[in-house]
Amino acid sequence: MNFDVTIVWAIIIFFGVMMYVIMDGFDLGIGILYPFVPEREHRDVMMNTVAPIWDGNETWLVLGGAGLFAAFPLAYAVILSALYLPLIFMLLGLIFRGVAFEFRFKAHDHERHIWDKAFIGGSAVAAFFQGVTLGAYIDGLKMNGHEYIGGAFDWLAPFPLFTGIGVLLAYSLLGCCWLIWKTEGDLQKRMLQIAVPLAWLILAAIGIISIWTPLTHAAIAERWFSLPNIIWLSPVPILVAITMYLLISAIKKSHDFKPFLFALCIIFLGYIGLAISLWPNVIPPNISIWDAAAPRQSQVFALVGTVFIIPFILAYTAWSYYVFRGKVRAEDGYH
Amino acid sequence: MTTVSNTILGFSALDLARIQFGFTIAFHIIFPAITIGLASYLAVLEGCWLKTKKQAYKDLYHFWLKIFGVTFGMGVVSGLVMSYQFGTNWSGFSQFAGSITGPLLAYEVLTAFFLEAGFLGVMMFGWNRVGPGLHFFSTIMVAIGTLISMTWIIASNSWMHTPQGYEVVNNVLVPMDWLAIIFNPSFPFRLMHMGVAAFLATALFVGASGAWQLLHKKDNPAVRKMLSMAMWMVLIVAPIQIVIGDFHGLNTLKYQPAKIAAMEGHWDNKAGEGVPLLLFGIPDMQAEKNNFEVGIPNIGSLILTHSWAGQIKGLKEFAPADRPNSTIIFWTFRIMVGLGMLMLLLGLYSAWLRYKKQLYTSKPFLHLATYMGPAGLVAILAGWITTEVGRQPWVVYGVMRTADGVSKHDISSLALSLGLFIIVYLFVFGIGIAYVLRLVRKGPTPHEGDLPIDGGPGETRQQMRPMSLPKEPLEDASTSSDKEKS
Numbered sequence: 001m002n003f004d005v006t007i008v009w010a011i012i013i014f015f016g017v018m019m020y021v022i023m024d025g026f027d028l029g030i031g032i033l034y035p036f037v038p039e040r041e042h043r044d045v046m047m048n049t050v051a052p053i054w055d056g057n058e059t060w061l062v063l064g065g066a067g068l069f070a071a072f073p074l075a076y077a078v079i080l081s082a083l084y085l086p087l088i089f090m091l092l093g094l095i096f097r098g099v100a101f102e103f104r105f106k107a108h109d110h111e112r113h114i115w116d117k118a119f120i121g122g123s124a125v126a127a128f129f130q131g132v133t134l135g136a137y138i139d140g141l142k143m144n145g146h147e148y149i150g151g152a153f154d155w156l157a158p159f160p161l162f163t164g165i166g167v168l169l170a171y172s173l174l175g176c177c178w179l180i181w182k183t184e185g186d187l188q189k190r191m192l193q194i195a196v197p198l199a200w201l202i203l204a205a206i207g208i209i210s211i212w213t214p215l216t217h218a219a220i221a222e223r224w225f226s227l228p229n230i231i232w233l234s235p236v237p238i239l240v241a242i243t244m245y246l247l248i249s250a251i252k253k254s255h256d257f258k259p260f261l262f263a264l265c266i267i268f269l270g271y272i273g274l275a276i277s278l279w280p281n282v283i284p285p286n287i288s289i290w291d292a293a294a295p296r297q298s299q300v301f302a303l304v305g306t307v308f309i310i311p312f313i314l315a316y317t318a319w320s321y322y323v324f325r326g327k328v329r330a331e332d333g334y335h
Numbered sequence: 336m337t338t339v340s341n342t343i344l345g346f347s348a349l350d351l352a353r354i355q356f357g358f359t360i361a362f363h364i365i366f367p368a369i370t371i372g373l374a375s376y377l378a379v380l381e382g383c384w385l386k387t388k389k390q391a392y393k394d395l396y397h398f399w400l401k402i403f404g405v406t407f408g409m410g411v412v413s414g415l416v417m418s419y420q421f422g423t424n425w426s427g428f429s430q431f432a433g434s435i436t437g438p439l440l441a442y443e444v445l446t447a448f449f450l451e452a453g454f455l456g457v458m459m460f461g462w463n464r465v466g467p468g469l470h471f472f473s474t475i476m477v478a479i480g481t482l483i484s485m486t487w488i489i490a491s492n493s494w495m496h497t498p499q500g501y502e503v504v505n506n507v508l509v510p511m512d513w514l515a516i517i518f519n520p521s522f523p524f525r526l527m528h529m530g531v532a533a534f535l536a537t538a539l540f541v542g543a544s545g546a547w548q549l550l551h552k553k554d555n556p557a558v559r560k561m562l563s564m565a566m567w568m569v570l571i572v573a574p575i576q577i578v579i580g581d582f583h584g585l586n587t588l589k590y591q592p593a594k595i596a597a598m599e600g601h602w603d604n605k606a607g608e609g610v611p612l613l614l615f616g617i618p619d620m621q622a623e624k625n626n627f628e629v630g631i632p633n634i635g636s637l638i639l640t641h642s643w644a645g646q647i648k649g650l651k652e653f654a655p656a657d658r659p660n661s662t663i664i665f666w667t668f669r670i671m672v673g674l675g676m677l678m679l680l681l682g683l684y685s686a687w688l689r690y691k692k693q694l695y696t697s698k699p700f701l702h703l704a705t706y707m708g709p710a711g712l713v714a715i716l717a718g719w720i721t722t723e724v725g726r727q728p729w730v731v732y733g734v735m736r737t738a739d740g741v742s743k744h745d746i747s748s749l750a751l752s753l754g755l756f757i758i759v760y761l762f763v764f765g766i767g768i769a770y771v772l773r774l775v776r777k778g779p780t781p782h783e784g785d786l787p788i789d790g791g792p793g794e795t796r797q798q799m800r801p802m803s804l805p806k807e808p809l810e811d812a813s814t815s816s817d818k819e820k821s
C-alpha cells in the first residue's frame with residue numbers, strides 16, 4: 001500500500017483546526033459577548049454552559065500545533081516564528097480566559113470583576129489575534145527558500161487586521177447561537193436579538209474577504225474564476241447564501257437549536273472557501289505540503305495512532321456533551 | 336564589549352530565548368507536578384469512599400478536587416504556551432528534530448490531553464449527574480491521562496539527552512527505529528525519577544496542609560486522614576527516590592560525563608587518588624577551580640563508581656566550549672539531594688511518632704511538616720535546572736547545539752515577549768497560587784462533600800456556595816467551622 005500520507009495529514013490537520021475553530025469558537029464567543037450581559041446571574045449561567053467542556057475544546061488547538069509539528073515540521077517552524085508576536089498575544093489571551101474559568105468561581109465577590117474582565121479581554125484578544133494570524137497567513141509569508149525573511153511586524157497590515165475583526169464577529173455569532181440553544185428566558189431572548197445583526201455582519205465580512213483576496217492574489221483569483229473551476233466551486237457561495245437565509249429565519253422563529261446548527265454551517269463554508277484558495281500550500285504563497293512534509297517514517301508513525309485514537313476521542317467528547325446536555329439554569333441542581 | 340544593536344542589558348537574543356523557555360517551563364512544571372500527584376490521590380480517595388463510605392474520604396475528595404481544578408487550569412494554559420514555543424522560539428530545532436519530537440508530542444495530545452480533557456468535566460462537575468461508578472471511572476481516566484502525558488514528554492526530553500534511533504539526511508533527522516527513540520537510555524530513569532518526584536511533591540504539599548490545620552487547632556477526621564496518608568507516602572517513597580536518583584546519576588555518568596563532572600565541581604584527577612564528595616564550593620568557570628572547597632575524600636568515588644579510588648572524567652578533559660556551567664548545577668544538584676535527605680528524615684520521624692501515637696500532636700513535627708510543604712516543588716525545579724543546564728551547550732546532546740536551534744528573531748520582539756510573559760505569569764499564576772493557598776488554609780470541613788459543586792451546568796450558582804457568601808469570606812468560614820466544633 002503506497003498512498004500519499006502527506007495528503008492524509010493535510011486533511012487531519014485541516015479537520016483538527018476546524019474542530020478547534022467551531023468548538024473553541026463558541027467558548028471564546030461567550031467571553032466576547034460578556035460585555036453585553038452585565039447581570040451577575042446571567043454571567044454565571046453563560047460561563048457554566050461551557051465550564052465542563054472548554055478544556056477539551058482548546059485541546060484541538062494543541063492537536064493542530066502538535067500535528068503540524070509532527071507532519072510538517074518546516075511549516076510549524078516557519079509559520080510559528082514568522083507570526084511570533086500575534087501568536088504570543090493569542091497565547092497570553094488564552095491564559096487569561098482559561099484561568100478565569102477556575103478563578104472566577106473561587107474569587108471573593110469584590111474580586112470577581114477582575115476575572116470577568118480577564119475573561120472578556122482574554123477571549124477578545126485571543127480571537128482577534130487568531131484572525132490576524134489567519135490573515136497574515138493567507139497574505140503569504142516572505143520566504144527565501146526555506147527561510148522566513150519578512151519582518152516581525154508584517155502582520156500589521158489592513159488585511160490581517162480586518163480578518164482579526166472577522167474572526168471576532170464569527171466567534172460572537174457562534175457563542176450567541178450556542179447560548180440560544182443552552183439557555184432560556186431573558187438571557188435567551190437577548191441573544192436572539194443580537195443574533196440577527198451579527199449574522200448580517202458576518203455575511204458582510206465574508207463578502208469583503210471574498211472580494212479582497214482574489215483582488216490582491218492572482219493565484220487565488222485564478223483558482224476561483226478560471227474555467228472550469230468557477231463551475232465546480234460555485235456551490236460554495238450559493239450554499240453560503242442559502243444557509244444565511246435559513247439562519248436568519250431560524251432566529252426570527254426563535255428556534256432553540258437550529259440557529260447554532262446553521263451558524264456552524266456558515267463558519268464551515270467560510271473555512272472550506274479558504275482551504276480552496278490555499279490548496280495545496282502549507283506556507284503560502286508557494287511552499288506546498290509536499291515540500292514541508294516530515295520524513296515518511298514520522299508521518300506514518302504518527303498517523304497510525306491518530307487514525308486509531310481520534311474515533312475514541314470523538315466518542316468520549318460526545319459522551320461528556322451528553323452528560324451535560326439540556327438547558328442550563330441559575331437555580332438548577334441544588335440538592 | 337556589547338554593541339547596542341544586538342544585545343539588551345548584556346543579553347543576546349539567544350540568552351533571552353533561553354530565559355523565556357526556562358521561565359515558562361519552570362512555571363509550567365510546578366502545576367503538572369501537583370496535578371499528576373493529586374489526580375492519583377483523588378482516585379485513591381474516591382475508591383476508599385466507595386469501598387468504606389466513610390465521610391472523611393468524601394470530604395477530602397471534594398476538598399482536594401477544588402485545588403486540583405485550579406492547578407489543572409493553570410497547568411493547561413501554561414502547557415499550551417509550551418507546545419507553541421518549540422516553533423515560535425526554537426524553529427531551527429523544530430525543523431531539524433521535529434520529525435522526532437513532533438510525533439511524540441502528537442501522541443501526547445492524542446493519548447493524554449484529550450483523555451484528561453474529556454473526563455475532566457465529569458470529574459469536576461458530574462458528581463450528581465452520573466452514577467458513582469462512572470464518576471470513579473472518570474477520575475481514574477484523568478489520573479491515567481496525567482501519567483501518560485508525563486511518559487510521552489519525558490520520552491521526548493530524554494531522547495534529547497540521549498538521542499538514538501535516527502539518521503541525519505539532508506540536514507534533517509530521520510527516525511529509523513521508534514522503539515529505540517522512545518526507550519532511549521536515560522528514559523526509564525528520568526521517567527521514574529520524575530513520576531516519584533511528582534508523588535513526593537504532592538504528598539509533602541498535602542501533608543503540610545494537614546499539619547498546618549492541626550497546628551491551628553482545626554482538628555477533624557479528614558485533616559488527620561490526609562496528614563496520615565501523606566506521611567505514609569513520604570515514608571515509602573522518599574527512600575525509593577534516593578535509590579532511583581543514584582541509578583539516574585550512574586546512567587548520566589555513562590552518557591553525559593561532562594554533566595556529572597560539572598555537578599560535582601570535579602576539574603581534574605590526580606593519579607591514584609579517588610574523587611572527593613564536595614559539600615561546599617563555588618566553582619569558577621574562568622579560573623577552572625573551586626573556591627572555598629570543603630569535601631570528604633573518596634566518597635565521590637564510592638557513590639559514582641561504587642569503588643574506593645575509582646575516577647571519573649574531570650571538566651578540564653572537555654573543551655571549554657563543551658563545558659556546562661558548573662557554578663549553577665553544582666548548587667542546584669546539592670539543593671535537590673539535600674531536600675531529598677530531609678524528606679527521608681521527615682518520613683522516618685513520622686513513622687517514629689506514629690509508633691509513639693503522637694503524630695497528630697507533636698508540635699515540632701507539625702512545624703517541620705508545614706515547612707517541608709514546598710520542598711518537593713523546589714527539588715523538582717532544582718533537579719530540572721541541573722538536568723537542562725547540564726546538557727548545555729547542546730539542545731540535542733552531541734547532535735545539535737542550542738545556538739543553532741534558536742529562531743532568528745530580532746531582539747526587540749524577544750524582549751517584548753519575555754517582558755509580557757514575566758508580567759502576565761507573575762500576575763496570573765501569582766494570584767492562582769494565592770487562591771490555592773487560600774483554599775488550603777480553609778481546610779476540609781466536615782460534610783464538605785455534601786455541599787454543592789462550584790459552577791458547571793445544572794449546578795448551583797455562586798451565591799449558594801457558602802465559600803463565597805458575601806458575609807462569610809474564606810477566612811471567616813474557617814473560624815466559624817472552629818466554633819461549630821467546640
Ligand code: HDD
Nearest residue numbers: 353356357360361364491492719720723724727729730737
Ligand atoms: C521536551 C522537552 C523539554 C522538557 C520536558 C524540559 N525541557 Fe528544559 N529545555 C528544553 C526542552 C525541555 C529545550 C527546548 O531543549 C531547551 C531550550 C534551550 C535548550 O538548550 O534546551 C531547554 C532549556 C531549559 C533551560 C535553559 C537552560 C540554558 O539555556 O542554560 C532551563 C532552565 C530549563 N530548560 C528548565 C526546564 C525545566 C524546569 C523543566 C521541567 C519541566 C524542563 N526544562 C523540561
Ligand code: HEM
Nearest residue numbers: 059366367370407410411414415417418448481484485488
Ligand atoms: C516542553 C515540554 C512540555 C510541553 C510542550 C508541554 C505541553 C503541555 C500542554 C500543551 C498542556 C495542556 C494540555 C491540555 O490542553 O489539556 C500540558 C499539560 C500537562 N503537562 Fe505539560 N508540557 C511540557 C512539559 C511537561 C512535563 C515535563 C510534564 C511532567 C513530567 C508535563 C506534564 C503535563 C501534565 C500532567 C499536564 C496536564 C495538565 C495538568 O496536569 O496541569 N508537561 N502540557
Ligand code: HEM
Nearest residue numbers: 525528532577580581584587672675711714715718719722
Ligand atoms: C536524594 C537523592 C537524589 C539523587 C541522588 C538524585 C539524582 C538526580 C540526578 C543525578 C539527576 C540528573 C540526571 C540527569 O540530568 O541526567 C536528577 C534530576 C532530577 N531530580 Fe533528583 N535526585 C535525588 C532526589 C530528588 C528529589 C527528592 C526530587 C524531587 C522531589 C528530585 C527531582 C528531580 C528532577 C525533577 C530531576 C530532573 C528530571 C530528571 O532528569 O530526572 N530528585 N536527580
